[in-house]
Amino acid sequence: MSDKKTEQATNVAAPAAAGTAVIEVKDIGKRYGNIIALSDVSTSVRAGEVTCVLGDNGAGKSTFIKILAGAHEHSDGDLLIDGQATTLSSPRAALELGIATVYQDLAVVPLMPVWRNFFLGSEITKGFGPFKKLDVDEMKRITKDELAAMGIDLRDVEQPIGTLSGGERQCVAIARAVYFGARVLILDEPTAALGVKQSGVVLKYIAKARDRGLGVVFITHNPHHAYPVGDRFMLLRRGKSMGDFPKAEMTLEELTSMMAGGAELESLAHELEKTMGADSEIAQTMKADVT
Amino acid sequence: MTTATVTDERIARTSTVTKLLKRPEIGALVAAIVIFVFFAATTSVFATAPGASTWLRGASTIGIMAVAVALLMIGGEFDLSAGAMTGFTGLIVGVLTTEYGLNIWAAILVSLALALLVGFINGVLVMKTGLPSFIVTLGTFFVLQGIDLAGTKALIGQVAIQGMSNVPYYDSAKKVFGSAADIGGGLVYASVFWWLAVTAIATWVLLRTRTGNWIFSVGGQQTAARQIGVPVFKTKVGLFMTTAGAGWLVGMLLLFTTSTVQSNTGVGQEFIYIICAVVGGCLMTGGYGSAIGAALGALIYGMVNQGIVYSGWDNNWLKAFLGVMLLGAVLLNEWVRKRAETAR
Numbered sequence: 001m002s003d004k005k006t007e008q009a010t011n012v013a014a015p016a017a018a019g020t021a022v023i024e025v026k027d028i029g030k031r032y033g034n035i036i037a038l039s040d041v042s043t044s045v046r047a048g049e050v051t052c053v054l055g056d057n058g059a060g061k062s063t064f065i066k067i068l069a070g071a072h073e074h075s076d077g078d079l080l081i082d083g084q085a086t087t088l089s090s091p092r093a094a095l096e097l098g099i100a101t102v103y104q105d106l107a108v109v110p111l112m113p114v115w116r117n118f119f120l121g122s123e124i125t126k127g128f129g130p131f132k133k134l135d136v137d138e139m140k141r142i143t144k145d146e147l148a149a150m151g152i153d154l155r156d157v158e159q160p161i162g163t164l165s166g167g168e169r170q171c172v173a174i175a176r177a178v179y180f181g182a183r184v185l186i187l188d189e190p191t192a193a194l195g196v197k198q199s200g201v202v203l204k205y206i207a208k209a210r211d212r213g214l215g216v217v218f219i220t221h222n223p224h225h226a227y228p229v230g231d232r233f234m235l236l237r238r239g240k241s242m243g244d245f246p247k248a249e250m251t252l253e254e255l256t257s258m259m260a261g262g263a264e265l266e267s268l269a270h271e272l273e274k275t276m277g278a279d280s281e282i283a284q285t286m287k288a289d290v291t
Numbered sequence: 292m293t294t295a296t297v298t299d300e301r302i303a304r305t306s307t308v309t310k311l312l313k314r315p316e317i318g319a320l321v322a323a324i325v326i327f328v329f330f331a332a333t334t335s336v337f338a339t340a341p342g343a344s345t346w347l348r349g350a351s352t353i354g355i356m357a358v359a360v361a362l363l364m365i366g367g368e369f370d371l372s373a374g375a376m377t378g379f380t381g382l383i384v385g386v387l388t389t390e391y392g393l394n395i396w397a398a399i400l401v402s403l404a405l406a407l408l409v410g411f412i413n414g415v416l417v418m419k420t421g422l423p424s425f426i427v428t429l430g431t432f433f434v435l436q437g438i439d440l441a442g443t444k445a446l447i448g449q450v451a452i453q454g455m456s457n458v459p460y461y462d463s464a465k466k467v468f469g470s471a472a473d474i475g476g477g478l479v480y481a482s483v484f485w486w487l488a489v490t491a492i493a494t495w496v497l498l499r500t501r502t503g504n505w506i507f508s509v510g511g512q513q514t515a516a517r518q519i520g521v522p523v524f525k526t527k528v529g530l531f532m533t534t535a536g537a538g539w540l541v542g543m544l545l546l547f548t549t550s551t552v553q554s555n556t557g558v559g560q561e562f563i564y565i566i567c568a569v570v571g572g573c574l575m576t577g578g579y580g581s582a583i584g585a586a587l588g589a590l591i592y593g594m595v596n597q598g599i600v601y602s603g604w605d606n607n608w609l610k611a612f613l614g615v616m617l618l619g620a621v622l623l624n625e626w627v628r629k630r631a632e633t634a635r
Contacts, residue, residue, distance in 0.1 A: 107518040109511035111578045111628070112504075120508055121520035123501045133499040 021046050022082060022184050022215045023068065023099070029076030030063050036239060037063045039076065042243040043234040045184055045215040050206060052226035053219045054259055055236035061219050064236065068217060069101040070094030096181035102173045104192065110162030114154065117161045118176050132254050142179070143203045151208050167198035171205045180216040184215040191225050203229050223255045235259065313630075315572030315584045316584030322570070322616075323587050323594070328597035336596075337601050339476030347479065348548075350593025351486035352377075352541045353560070354586045357567035358486075358493045359537035363586035364568050365497070366530045367510030367577030368417060368424040371561045372409070375435035376538030378407050379554030381546040382443050385452030395460045403539050409435070410535025414528030424531075432561065439552045450554040455546070469547030482544040486586065489537065493582035506530065511578025566613055567592055570620040576627060591616070 021044045029039040038060045045051045055061045066072040067079065070088035078085050081097055088094045091101070108117045119139050126135045143157045152171050161169060170190050177185055187206065190197040206229050209217055220226050226233060233250055235242040235258055242258060331338035337346075355450035356373055363370055380402045387398040413431055417424045444450060455461065471478040497503040505526045517523050535552055538557075546552045569575065570591060571584025599605075 103518075107515040109508045109515055109578065111511045112507055116504055116507070120516065121503060123504055125501060132501075133495075133502065134504070244397070 007265060008221075017112060018050060019046055021080075022081040022285065024083075025068075025077065026080070027077035028067065030067060031075045038067075038236075038239050041077075041234070041236070041241040043232065043241075045217055046209055046231075047215050048213050049231040050210050050216040050229050051232045051234065052216055052230035053217060053234050053236065054223060054226055054255070056082050056221055056259070058238075059236040060239040061221075061236055062188075063190055065101065065217065065219055066186075067093070069186055070099070080182060093171060094183075098181055099186065100177035100180070100182035100184070101106075101186040101188065102170070102177055102190065103188050104190075108161050108169060108173065111160050113158045114147075114161050114164070114172060115140045115157040116158075118143040118146070118172065118179075122180060135155065146175045146179045147169070147172065149212070150178070150205055152205070160197060165201075166194050167201035170194075170202050174205055174209060177211065178214065183216065184217065185209055186217040188219050188220070189221070190218070191220060199225060223252065223259045227252045227255055313627075314498065314592040315579060315581045315624070315627065316587055317572075318620060319571045319584050319587035319591065323591050323627040326591055326594050326598070330594060334598065334601040337598055340475045342477075342597075342601065344477035344479060346593045346597035347483050348593075349596055350590045351480065351482040352544055353563060353567060353592055354486045354589030355482070355489045355537055355541050355544075356534075356560070356564045357571070357585040358490050358582045359534045360491070360564040361568035361571060361573050361580050361582055362493055362497065362506060363530045363534050364565070364573045364575075365510050365577060365580040366506045366527060367513065368527060368530065369428060369565065370413065370531065370534045371425065371428040372413065372435055373428075373534055373538050373564055374557040374560035374562075375432050375439060376406060376409065376535055376557065376561070377541045377545060378439050378552060378554065378558065379409075379435045380539040380542030381552035381556060382439055382452065382554065384543070384546060385444065385455060385552050386446055388458045389452060389454050390447050395458050395464050399464065399543060402542070403536070404540075406535045406539035407532050410532035411528060413535070414531035417531070418524050418527055436555075436558055439558075441557075443554050452546075452552050455550045461550075464543075465547045465550075467547075468543045469550070482541075482548060485540065485544060486589075489540075490582055490586040497582055502526070502529075507578060515537070518545060563592060566617045566620075569624065570616055572620075572624060572627070574624055577623070579624075579628060588620075 023045040025044070026042050028041050030037045041060075041064060043051060043053075053061055053064060063072065067074045067088070070091045072092050072116075073087050073089065077105045081099075086097075088097075094101070109120065112120070115136075119142075124135045124139050124142075125132045126138075127133050140157050144154065147154055147157075150171055152168060152175070161172065164172065174185065174187070174190075190202050190206075194202065196287065203225060206216055206218060210231075212228070218226065218230065230247060232244065232246050233255060235255075305565050322352060327338075327595050334342075336342035356377070360370060360373055383402040384395070384398045387393040387401060388395050393401075395521060413424070413428055416422070416427045420427070425520050440450070468481055471480045473479075497506065505516070505521045508519075513523060542552070542557075545556060567588030568580065568585040570588035571581060571586070573580030573585065592613070596609055599609055599612075
């Protein structure tokens with residue numbers, strides 16, 4: 001069984017031609033009873049491109065990825081996968097279509113070696129019946145190669161994964177998803193808990209995954225992380241899409257001000273000016289930020 | 292674990308010694324050697340074939356249980372009913388054959404089925420209720436102890452099985468579970484061979500099979516294991532059944548080596564199994580440990596148990612020694628774990 005699985009994994013990994021839309025969402029929405037968590041969201045995820053989903057806490061980011069990951073079914077609009085209207089009923093269904101999600105907690109076992117973590121649940125075996133045993137050398141080799149292809153050069157795949165840095169662990173989780181047949185990778189705030197340098201490392205691997213022809217959905221609330229790697233930006237606020245922009249139509253400044261809720265900030269700056277005086281330090285900095 | 296195909300010029304060749312020092316069982320190995328040398332030097336019988344025969348036999352039954360308990364602990368759970376199980380299974384065979392005249396091999400199979408059932412119940416209760424296995428198996432421990440004491444008395448009016456050797460086909464079962472081979476002037480009991488076999492199989496399963504990978508993962512980080520598709524429920528219930536099965540094996544070994552079993556057999560031993568597993572490198576928190584280590588822990592126990600007798604000391608010193616051993620091992624394991632997690 002496991003032998004078949006690995007074969008399958010390497011076959012599925014063959015990516016679609018760059019630029020083809022793998023996932024398209026059209027005016028998608030989600031209602032929980034009478035609560036509208038998400039409405040009128042449209043964007044696309046293309047092979048070899050990074051689609052960034054930006055929004056503050058409570059903007060609807062997690063509802064959106066749960067629809068893509070198959071954890072929740074959408075209630076309005078259309079979800080097209082390879083051009084076919086689809087409803088994802090479970091994470092497994094999403095996985096079978098090649099949509100893999102890497103959550104914040106990464107699903108790794110800290111005390112186990114890197115290679116055992118990489119293949120956990122999908123181990124490669126050789127031999128028959130009761131003498132079926134793990135193909136340790138093969139799994140170590142694949143782990144090392146796959147990580148190298150992602151640009152992570154590990155000295156020793158035998159070391160416990162807990163000894164890796166947060167960024168490197170994130171990358172092992174990404175490499176694992178890629179190896180087991182992902183065409184689209186959903187990354188849930190991969191840089192949220194990381195320092196500046198580690199975030200840079202993860203961004204590098206996101207670019208690497210993109211260059212390997214995967215479509216990447218990168219969820220973040222930090223425009224400075226999104227802008228360098230993103231090809232397309234979809235902004236969410238209070239459950240509504242503020243638009244879906246290709247990189248060509250957007251500068252980092254525009255992105256930042258939209259994220260911060262530009263108009264709101266401006267009125268706040270005016271208010272501060274009135275109450276604290278136009279030349280107070282806070283009002284000055286606020287104004288500088290907004291304009 | 293040789294890394295024949297994976298070499299990297301940046302790794303300075305790690306010496307075999309350094310590699311060995313990273314194994315979880317290294318502490319137990321060193322302690323076992325020290326203890327052997329100590330008793331061999333201070334007493335005259337300890338290192339002779341007949342002397343070794345006695346402490347090997349003592350270590351073997353403890354060792355089989357310690358190995359099974361170690362697997363369970365690596366999987367993140369405890370089984371306090373493991374000790375009472377060894378008495379329970381022996382009593383079932385004893386009562387069914389001597390009192391009700393059931394065929395001895397049929398009785399042995401009935402006993403195995405009941406043991407596996409108790410293990411299954413332990414596992415399902417722990418997984419379905421989410422209660423700590425410490426509490427659930429403490430419950431089964433008292434239930435089994437009660438059945439062993441009151442049930443036996445009610446059925447045969449005694450607290451020990453008698454007349455076992457008169458049961459038909461007793462010899463055929465004794466050959467499997469209770470015979471001994473004369474090797475170099477000392478008797479090596481069947482239980483010693485069973486112990487070696489159980490340790491070898493457990494080590495192979497842990498390090499070289501998918502099941503082993505799953506055992507480490509459910510003990511190390513259960514939610515992660517579940518997310519990634521490891522059958523957590525099956526793995527854990529299987530571990531509880533394995534421990535119960537080992538309890539049955541030891542029950543048979545005790546019954547057919549001594550040809551009797553008492554109502555209180557095994558009670559109080561459950562903590563010794565855990566101590567042996569911890570001395571052998573198992574973490575109390577799960578996810579780390581070794582079957583060979585647990586076997587070595589049992590060897591230490593067997594050697595000290597008998598060495599104290601040979602030295603003519605008060606036998607009760609054994610308890611004090613066990614306590615010191617346990618604390619020392621826990622401290623050592625914590626240190627090793629921290630090194631494993633942060634090394635490099």
